[in-house]
Amino acid sequence: MLAAEETEALVELEMIRLLHAALLSASASLVGASHAHVWRLPKESLRRTRQPDVGADLSCHAPATVWKRLPRQPDGTARVRTLSEFGVAREAEFADARALGLAIGEGMGARAAACVADVRVKEDGTLLLTTQLHMRRQRMLGRLHCAACGQFFSGERGLRDHQQVKHGRSYGGAKAAVASARRALVAYAPPGGAAAELAALWLRRAAAKEEQRRALPEGLAAARDGQLRALRRLVGEGRFDAHATVDRHGSSALHFAAGGGHVEVCAYLVDELGVSLTQAPLRNLSSSRFPPSTAVSQLTPYLW
Numbered sequence: 001m002l003a004a005e006e007t008e009a010l011v012e013l014e015m016i017r018l019l020h021a022a023l024l025s026a027s028a029s030l031v032g033a034s035h036a037h038v039w040r041l042p043k044e045s046l047r048r049t050r051q052p053d054v055g056a057d058l059s060c061h062a063p064a065t066v067w068k069r070l071p072r073q074p075d076g077t078a079r080v081r082t083l084s085e086f087g088v089a090r091e092a093e094f095a096d097a098r099a100l101g102l103a104i105g106e107g108m109g110a111r112a113a114a115c116v117a118d119v120r121v122k123e124d125g126t127l128l129l130t131t132q133l134h135m136r137r138q139r140m141l142g143r144l145h146c147a148a149c150g151q152f153f154s155g156e157r158g159l160r161d162h163q164q165v166k167h168g169r170s171y172g173g174a175k176a177a178v179a180s181a182r183r184a185l186v187a188y189a190p191p192g193g194a195a196a197e198l199a200a201l202w203l204r205r206a207a208a209k210e211e212q213r214r215a216l217p218e219g220l221a222a223a224r225d226g227q228l229r230a231l232r233r234l235v236g237e238g239r240f241d242a243h244a245t246v247d248r249h250g251s252s253a254l255h256f257a258a259g260g261g262h263v264e265v266c267a268y269l270v271d272e273l274g275v276s277l278t279q280a281p282l283r284n285l286s287s288s289r290f291p292p293s294t295a296v297s298q299l300t301p302y303l304w
Contacts, residue, residue, distance in 0.1 A: 003197075004197050004201035005201065007197050011133065012048075015115055016046055016047070016048075018111070018115065019108070019131075020045060020046040020060075021112075022108040022109050023039070023060060023105075023112075023127070024036060024039045026104045026106075026108055027039065027062070027066065027104050027107075029084070029090075030080070030082070030092050030100070030103055030107060031080045031082065031092070035069060038062050044062040046059070046060040046127075047059065053138075053143075055128070056120065056129055056130045056134075057129070057130060057131055058128070059127065060126065061126050064122075064126050066100065067097040067124075068097075070100075077093055077094060078093065078094045078100070079093045080094075096123075096125075097123065097124050097125030098122070098123055098124075098125055101121035101122070101127055104127070105121060115131055115132055115133070116131055116132065117130050117131060118130035128150065130150060136198075136199075137202050140203060140206055141202060141205065141209065142154060142155055143155075143158075144158070144182070145181055146162060146167075147177070147181065147184075148163070149167070156178045156182075159177065159178050160177070160178050161174075217245055218230075218234055218240060219231060219234045219239070219240030219241075220245060222234060222253075223254070223256040223260075223262070223265050223269070224256035224259075224260055225260070226257070226262035226265055228262075228264050228265050228268060231253070231265060231268065235273065242269055243273070243276075253275070254270065254277075
């Protein structure tokens with residue numbers, strides 16, 4: 001596992017170096033080399049984002065700072081004259097910071113551009129890059145990319161709901177966006193070597209995340225198994241809230257206790273902790289998830 005994680009870190013570091021050099025070169029050709037020092041500042045250079053799970057994995061603030069240092073025309077635009085290494089004079093005009101960021105992003109060489117799956121530019125000129133490596137990693141983890149805003153969402157439902165709520169799309173339109181995200185091409189990675197090592201690492205992470213998602217909180221597990229003493233201890237230590245804690249299906253400790261026929265646990269939850277029966281009606285218990293108990297008559301006060 002450690003070797004695979006080291007490989008991932010090395011691949012990411014090399015990619016950042018390549019992309020940073022490409023962006024710096026693009027900037028120099030557009031606005032001259034006099035701003036090169038900006039790209040070397042830690043807060044300005046290309047670096048990892050704080051929340052790559054939900055969006056781009058790299059960001060670069062340098063274009064925003066370079067824009068602030070460019071001379072302005074009376075109309076607010078920036079017009080820059082540069083001289084190439086071959087003595088050719090060039091002139092470029094940028095309407096705003098975002099236009100400068102777009103031009104720098106589009107000016108990356110073919111080799112660097114092949115490493116990038118998605119480029120976004122914020123209003124202040126900051127670049128947000130989603131690399132092909134990150135796109136493959138997110139896909140392995142079951143996350144789909146929103147083409148409208150560049151964020152990632154868990155599974156089809158996550159992206160569909162986001163399309164409807166955030167982008168105002170109809171149900172049919174949202175489903176079409178999900179289908180498009182599913183069909184989106186991801187750069188091919190040849191089998192073997194680092195690619196296979198990283199793929200195996202991401203699969204292990206996905207499996208571990210799913211196992212964690214399915215795992216029950218300690219208090220719910222204690223209620224399910226009728227472990228009243230353990231449940232009392234968890235509540236007493238402040239490690240379990242019987243009123244608020246539910247599983248991924250919305251089932252509470254009382255659901256689990258009733259489903260398992262644990263009368264004493266039900267009594268503790270309702271009579272001592274004051275868990276509300278109306279908050280999550282137990283009459284709707286699913287027979288497939290909670291098999292009938294042999295103590296139905298005793299549980300009746302808690303079921304109805």
